[in-house]
Amino acid sequence: MSDVLLRVENLAKHFGGIRATDDLSLDVRSGELHALIGPNGAGKTTLISQLIGEMQPDSGTIRMNGIVINTLSTPQRVARGLARTFQITELLREETALANVALAIQARQGHSFRFFADARRERDLLDPAMAILRNAGLEHRARIHVAALSHGEHKQLELAIALATEPKLLLLDEPMAGLGAVESQDMTMILKALKGRITMLLVEHDMQAVFALADRISVLVYGQVIATGTSAEIQANTDVRTAYLGEGNS
Amino acid sequence: MDETCDIASPVKRRRAALLVAVLAALLILPFATQALGYGSLTSFATRIVITAIAASSLNLILGYGGMISFGHAAFYGVGGYVVGILYAHARSGEAIWGLMPGTSDLAVTLPLGLLVCGLLALLLGAISLRTSGVQFIMITLAFAQMIYFLFVSLKAYGGDDGLSVRRRNEFFGLDVRDDTRFYFLSLGLALLWFGFMARLVNSRFGLVLRGIRQSERRMAVIGISTYRYKLAAYVIAGMGAGLSGALMTNYARFVSPDMLHWVQSGELMIMVILGGVGTLLGPAIGAVVLLSLESVLAAYTEHWQVILGPFLVLVILFWRGGINGLISRLTGARCE
Numbered sequence: 043m044s045d046v047l048l049r050v051e052n053l054a055k056h057f058g059g060i061r062a063t064d065d066l067s068l069d070v071r072s073g074e075l076h077a078l079i080g081p082n083g084a085g086k087t088t089l090i091s092q093l094i095g096e097m098q099p100d101s102g103t104i105r106m107n108g109i110v111i112n113t114l115s116t117p118q119r120v121a122r123g124l125a126r127t128f129q130i131t132e133l134l135r136e137e138t139a140l141a142n143v144a145l146a147i148q149a150r151q152g153h154s155f156r157f158f159a160d161a162r163r164e165r166d167l168l169d170p171a172m173a174i175l176r177n178a179g180l181e182h183r184a185r186i187h188v189a190a191l192s193h194g195e196h197k198q199l200e201l202a203i204a205l206a207t208e209p210k211l212l213l214l215d216e217p218m219a220g221l222g223a224v225e226s227q228d229m230t231m232i233l234k235a236l237k238g239r240i241t242m243l244l245v246e247h248d249m250q251a252v253f254a255l256a257d258r259i260s261v262l263v264y265g266q267v268i269a270t271g272t273s274a275e276i277q278a279n280t281d282v283r284t285a286y287l288g289e290g291n292s
Numbered sequence: 293m294d295e296t297c298d299i300a301s302p303v304k305r306r307r308a309a310l311l312v313a314v315l316a317a318l319l320i321l322p323f324a325t326q327a328l329g330y331g332s333l334t335s336f337a338t339r340i341v342i343t344a345i346a347a348s349s350l351n352l353i354l355g356y357g358g359m360i361s362f363g364h365a366a367f368y369g370v371g372g373y374v375v376g377i378l379y380a381h382a383r384s385g386e387a388i389w390g391l392m393p394g395t396s397d398l399a400v401t402l403p404l405g406l407l408v409c410g411l412l413a414l415l416l417g418a419i420s421l422r423t424s425g426v427q428f429i430m431i432t433l434a435f436a437q438m439i440y441f442l443f444v445s446l447k448a449y450g451g452d453d454g455l456s457v458r459r460r461n462e463f464f465g466l467d468v469r470d471d472t473r474f475y476f477l478s479l480g481l482a483l484l485w486f487g488f489m490a491r492l493v494n495s496r497f498g499l500v501l502r503g504i505r506q507s508e509r510r511m512a513v514i515g516i517s518t519y520r521y522k523l524a525a526y527v528i529a530g531m532g533a534g535l536s537g538a539l540m541t542n543y544a545r546f547v548s549p550d551m552l553h554w555v556q557s558g559e560l561m562i563m564v565i566l567g568g569v570g571t572l573l574g575p576a577i578g579a580v581v582l583l584s585l586e587s588v589l590a591a592y593t594e595h596w597q598v599i600l601g602p603f604l605v606l607v608i609l610f611w612r613g614g615i616n617g618l619i620s621r622l623t624g625a626r627c628e
């Protein structure tokens with residue numbers, strides 16, 4: 043088990059009476075694409091927010107490479123190779139797609155206490171940003187302001203920005219939500235191309251994409267992981283079928 | 293970065309031409325007004341130029357960084373008091389706290405004013421920036437009012453009545469007491485300040501600051517600890533206001549707690565909003581318009597605030613982007 047990149051143990055978080063995360067334990071192995079599925083309100087987004095440090099758990103530990111990261115701030119976790127995308131996109135709306143990615147590259151390069159040189163023209167930032175946009179299929183939209191991009195492009199840009207931080211473990215919160223069939227397929231292809239190079243925890247409702255991409259799948263219900271296994275194992279699991287995949291629920 | 297905003301585009305060229313024309317006008321202003329017999333306008337222009345620095349410094353945190361500070365007068369007033377107190381000690385010959393003699397040389401009073409305001413902003417910012425939203429507005433206001441009452445109670449430095457500075461500071465022994473010379477000194481420093489701002493807002497630091505206004509959450513997940521950048525911006529803004537205050541005390545030959553009052557903070561805020569939040573020259577335009585309106589309306593009626601108030605409300609409601617936004621729309625496009 044030395045190849046576990048992320049280990050979550052007995053994590054708990056409640057909002058009033060709601061146990062959004064309930065004694066949750068989960069391992070993500072180095073190099074795998076681990077899908078996390080579960081019904082609405084199961085606590086998937088809440089888990090990601092705790093992993094990246096935006097929310098503090100009530101109890102439990104989060105380890106990366108064996109080291110407890112609970113007390114680290116979000117930027118410190120990002121520096122150690124964690125990155126997330128947002129289910130409800132969170133972008134710099136007044137900037138171009140290129141500027142959004144370039145800023146992430148700038149952050150990756152170190153501190154930003156440089157007060158004079160025009161950063162909007164720095165090749166050091168623009169060239170790698172452009173390369174990432176090209177891979178995300180957004181090259182032709184690079185100089186368009188975020189506010190003028192489509193929902194699908196926002197989703198692609200979320201991924202591009204996360205990649206610009208050069209993550210070791212990428213937490214993806216429903217990257218396909220709201221995408222059309224073609225866009226979903228494009229996103230699936232992009233993620234497939236990243237597989238193996240970057241470890242991913244993929245939260246997604248699109249089962250077709252999940253079964254096509256995931257090495258392992260965990261099922262989250264009421265803040266607890268009720269099953270973990272390969273696609274075949276999960277599809278065969280009766281608990282999962284009743285709780286989530288169950289007939290009637292698409 | 294649209295095509296219309298390319299360096300070679302007609303819009304950019306038109307704006308550049310406008311800027312050159314304004315600069316030329318500022319340079320010949322004292323001579324022109326004297327020749328036309330409106331010599332007092334030079335003095336008025338000096339006031340605008342100095343105030344524009346303070347408004348621009350507030351705009352750095354308010355417009356670019358999204359930090360709604362309602363206590364900017366603290367730095368403006370303290371900058372003014374540094375000059376006033378140093379002058380008082382220079383006259384009396386008593387050393388300040390037995391440490392440092394007073395002086396009336398700008399070469400000392402200005403850097404010292406910047407230093408004091410920078411340290412004060414570091415202290416107040418370090419605490420205030422732990423909060424956000426309405427809490428931040430209230431805490432910045434509270435700190436500024438504390439400093440206001442502190443100076444009101446400082447009888448040694450005039451208390452409520454303030455301090456007179458009988459003679460303007462010298463500058464490296466050079467006489468800048470004359471209105472025209474003082475105008476050019478203020479203009480020179482204002483141009484330096486605005487030049488610095490122009491570089492700053494497009495630098496790596498500036499881009500981070502703009503990002504923070506749009507989404508602190510986004511900035512955190514790309515690995516940026518926003519607090520230190522906000523604090524640095526707060527310190528720079530505090531120093532800008534201090535520079536402005538130090539010049540204003542020299543201009544008016546007077547400093548009083550009024551410079552520290554929340555009404556002063558509010559006026560600076562109005563200038564920023566009026567001229568155009570988060571634009572480089574908006575605050576300067578705001579200073580011109582607000583100070584002109586005030587003096588014109590005050591000449592007609594003592595109830596000028598009754599007219600000014602609704603006017604400001606209209607601007608805020610209908611001219612999004614302030615007057616600078618209006619100019620952009622008239623010259624063709626937004627390029628900032």
Ligand SMILES: Nc1ncnc2c1ncn2[C@@H]1O[C@H](COP(=O)(O)OP(=O)(O)OP(=O)(O)O)[C@@H](O)[C@H]1O
Nearest residue numbers: 057060062080081082083084085086087088089129
């Ligand atoms: N900040 C919050 N305050 C109070 N309750 C919250 C908060 N965030 C989440 N919750 C609650 O916690 C539970 C889990 O929410 P979460 O957003 O993590 O679910 P999810 O699995 O991501 O759902 P979806 O598939 O709809 O995105 C829900 O009942 C939600 O209402």
Ligand SMILES: [Mg+2]
Nearest residue numbers: 086087088129
């Ligand atoms: Mg969710």
